[in-house]
Amino acid sequence: MRVSIVLFTADLRLSDHPPLRAALAADAVVPLFVRDPAIEAAGFAAPNRRAFLADCLADLDAGLRRRGGRLVVRSGGLVEQVCRVVTEADAGEVHMAAGHSGFAARREERLRSALAALGCRLSVHEAVTVVVPPGTVTPASSDHFAVFTPYYRQWAQIPVRPLTSAPRRVPVPEGVTSERVPAPGGSTGSSPVLPPGGESAARSRVTAYWRRGLDDYHTTHDDLAADATSRLSAHLHFGTVSPVELVHRARRRGGPGAEAFVRQLAWRDFHRQVLAARPEAAHADYRTKGDRWRTERTAAADIDAWCEGRTGYPVIDAAMRQLRHEGWMPGRARLLAASFLTKTLYVDWRIGAAHFLHWLVDGDLANNQLNWQWMAGTGTDTRPNRVLNPVLQARRYDPDGAYVRRWVPELSGVEAGLVHQVGKLPGTARAALGYPAPVLELAEGLDRFRRARGKGD
Template identity: 45%
Template sequence: MRTAIALVTRDLRVRDNPALALACANAERVVPLFVRDPTMPGGAVRWRFLDECLADLRGSLRDRGGDLVIRHGDVVAETLRLAGEVDATLVTVAGDVSSLARRRERRLAEECETHRIELVVTPGVTVVPPGALRPAGGAASYRVFTPYWRAWTAATWRDVAPTPRRLTLPPGLDPGPLPPPGETPGAAASARSAVGGEAAARRTLRAFLPHLSGYAQEHDVLASPGTSRLSPYLRFGCLSPRELAGVAAGSEEFVRQLCWRDFFYQVTAAFPRINRDPLRPGGDVWRADDAAFAAWRDGRTGVPVVDAGMRQLAAEGWMHNRARMITAAFLTKHLGLDWRLGAGVFFDLLLDGDVPNNYGNWQWVAGTGNDTRPYRRFNPIRQAYRFDPDGDYVRRYVPELSVVDGPAVHEPWRLGRDLRYPPPLRGPAPAAWLPD
């Protein structure tokens, strides 16, 4: 009787999970495995969300007669140790593109070959696999979005993988514990924070679908419910991007956002140091100003829309996409601070923080990445008047300004002292802000 391990990494779901479906189709006994690696990058709020995702997935698998096996430590070592325990001859895993994921995949391939275990790497993290589309001329990836969008929309998407009805574990296997509720680091999250798991993802999707027809008009309005709030679920794979693209096919603007996500994945596959090095080296000189950086990080710059965005991030582990562009542009183009500093804050605090989208978008805003207009600037006050016309978004997250009526809330406010900036300095960002 053949046994397979379905190694779960960025696909915490049972629906349209190609790695899980492949294991079920090729083995009588299937062991879904998640290895809780303590070196996983990200802040406490992401650990809390992750453990909610794992608990939800475990419940779904138990409903189907199986279980989610939890181990702690190095992913490759624990996978091979479990394979020896259950005599597994097949390991399936979803392919990924970050440097960390690619090193893990190479090590896993080497160890599986040594132990004569078949390893199959499946799609599933994106709609179109990162290496499936190549520009004419042989370049490793598309560097401009519009040609990629044309190729992406013309591509044939894979079929949605079947959801397993029943799973059988090897007898006597200890599934291992999850942290008890409330003991997860960061468990004391804001009531506004998203709840992890596939069930929560699908509830969020159902709540968003009535707004899909108005997405093109509403998704940039800061105080509007017109955004999907699905990005954390895509980041952890609680929701399949391929399935979502099919469900949302009637809204070109929404599907275009999924294409942007795929775009940065294929860029990262070709340029894995996207979180460290500029895609478009231009001799940028970044200022060194700890006080300005701290004011930006803590939402105390005196520019209301910037402060609202950063406070939303701290409170919810999420920020409206328009606010992300405004806050990132303010740090890089107005304060003149290194994009890697801001990207590091986002990466730590965002539930949806991943290497391709976080660092790809930061480089786009900073003018070091894939933007064809690297010198574009966002006027934060003008953006605020346009996308928060009544000031509701700012008043929601900056309570000090709740007494200011109407759009006048967007005018800069004073914090009791002026920030004074020293002359620009040249130098690299601190290594602590460069997660692998």
């Protein structure tokens, strides 16, 4: 009997899963997930993501059992555990999705070498967690695009691979042992309110958003109070929904909303091709500006105020409180929070990126680190010295103050015209609200940043 293994990583679904489809060419398949302590040691397994992952694994196991199979879960070093299962099942081939970080590349290299010693072949499948794999489109003078717009023009011309359907049956060989699949639910230290994980939840969310959100995405995605984004980012991060499927469906739907949605999926691929080409960008400036950032040692009070949502700037505080409560915040709020930390407070972007990675359910290395570098002006932004004014931005994207009042209850009774300028109130009035004074004046922060960079924008 020919046996193969499908190794699940960031692709926790059964629909549109090329590695699983390829593995099913054998007589039996071991669906395997390894809980690798290296993920924990690297800081990737934060409480919110552990909780979401538990949901995903439980749902994946349930889907496999409906098809006559089951999920095999092991704990330990990934290479060691995969090799053990290969030996137990006498498997001749392992199928997995390609990863695009330095961590994933090193893991794949070690696994390929170890499997070869066992006479087992490793098949790595592209376009599982991305639409267009890194390296597929490149400029004439480099190994990757450093500017999004020319990247997107080529990305949009690449034929998208056909979808694969979920299998009807997944035969699993006897005798391969498994740990108990994690029970769904919260995790110690996780946010009070988290979205449900798993492919079933992802498909329900896609269906709901296609009915009442996608067509208006181009006009509503930055509206903070409307909460009109798809909220699919966590599902994309864990692979409970296929980005390839989303592109196919959005293009069939058509219209400016669907086009804007597809463009956001292209941003995911853009960041992955940058990180694949420059793995060090996960922790080092992509384009250094010679910044002498403030750090925990020199800016502890400001950093704490930002993390806890008590900067005295309502839209920033609303965003940071939502992050802690839900493990998520809208894209516009992320940009404002990042700009405020790096350019108004002039704090090292790595501090903000680490805080986001701790709390975000969708905490994705490529998107998180490179978006932070974008806002810090050390990344791929063609206007590296731009500064987002939180008051002006709040007036534009939360004009009635509904988003702020939702997340900053101290300001729930403040009228719309004043909610974004509460820092201008007399000290006694502000104290009566129980809301802090601004940590600094915007003009002061802007002046410091411009002097540090040596020029304006």
